[in-house]
Amino acid sequence: MTSGQTHPDPLRVDGRLVRRLLAGRFPQWSQLPVERFPSGGTVNAMYRLGDDMVVRLPLVEGGAGDVRAEREWLPRLSPLLPTAVPEVLGTSEPAAGYPWPWSVYRWLPGELPEAGALTEPALLAGDLAGFVRAMRAVTLRGAPAAYRGGPLATLDEATRAAIEELRGLPEEGVDCDALIAVWEDALRAPEWAGPPVWLHADLMPGNLLVTDGRLSSVIDFGCMGVGDPACDLFPAWNLLPAGARELFREALDVDEATWRRGRARALSQAVIALPDHRDTNPAMAGNARHVVRAVLAETR
Structure with missing residues (x-):
């Protein structure tokens, strides 16, 4: 997935490249079926490898740092969390004309949740709160700063610019004021x-997987680190309906100031993503519109 940041043109990858990379680094897996896995993300390409694995390759240079961070931290975080997270099975450095590090992960089953189509929203809210609480309780030292985890004011210029860009797109019907x-x-x-x-x-x-309506896995830890706890309140507006949103807030005992910052961070991510992806990434643009509607409905 992505955090809403704008990226340069992505590298083109295909199944033939994946097979060359596997043959050079993991010949024991090179004869397994390889199939591109459709994703709404903009930072990585995912290729299903056999039944039980997935190859993850950065499409932009910034994704290379995410790969290295996951290699370092996921094995240490996994035993501390209540939900399955990606397990790195193999790592590789640049090779065969591919410029960045890449990894093979264990395949995690489940479905992507869709706002407005949740089967167990109240239970999912509790699951998400449990994951966020567990993350907050981690005491591992040496953590990086989380992406966009600093003061809200650091997002001010980009957020205002994105809102003004939306003002120039009247067909989106957004109340920019x-x-x-x-x-x-x-x-x-x-x-x-x-x-x-x-x-x-x-x-x-x-970046969430659900099974029978319940949270089964959390994936893509490329933005992880330490910072303002408001950063992990995003599901309140990008996924949960109003009633489950309140359950999520209660389970995390979120104070008013943190809630306002969390709502604004979700909004910032959405308004930056919408103009960038409205013509190229329907899933991301659709979720951004959902966030805008949810935030405005809550604050009117």
């Missing part, structure tokens, strides 16, 4: 005064 009001209200909220906490920092629907 109302969005500015929500954003400015959050900027007036007190910043997080406690120590930085561990965060996934990209809890988008595309």
Whole structure:
């Protein structure tokens, strides 16, 4: 998935490249079926490898750092979390004309949840809160700073610019003045005064897997690190309906200032993603529209 940041043109990869890479680094797996797995993400390509594995290759240079971070931290985080996370089975450095490190992971079963189509929203809200609580309780030292985990004001320029870009897209039907009001209200909220906490920092629907309506896995930890706990409140607006949203908040005992910052962070991610992806990534643009609607409905 992605955090809503704008990326340069992605590298082109295909099944033939994946097979060359596997033959050079993991010949024991090179004869298994390889099939591109459709994804709404913009940072990595995913190729199903046989029945039980997946190859993950960065499409942009920034994704290479995500691969290295997952290699370092996922084995240490996994035993501390209540939900399955990606397990790295093999790693490789650049080879065969491919410029960045890449990895093979164990395949995690499940389906991507869809806002408005959840079968167990209240139970899913509890599962998500349990995952966020467990992340916050991690005490591993040496963590990187989470992507967009710093003060809300660091997002001000990009967020305002994105809202103004949306103002120039009247067909989107966005009340940009109302969005500015929500954003400015959050900027007036007190910043997080406690120590930085561990965060996934990209809890988008595309990074969650559900089975029978319940959270079964959380994937794509490329943005993880420590920062403002408001960063992991995204599912309140990008996935959960109003009633389950309140359950999520109660389970995490979120104070008013943190809730306002979390809502604004979700909004920032959405308004930056929507103009960038409205013509190229229907899933991401659709979720961004959902966030905008959810935020405005909650604040009116």
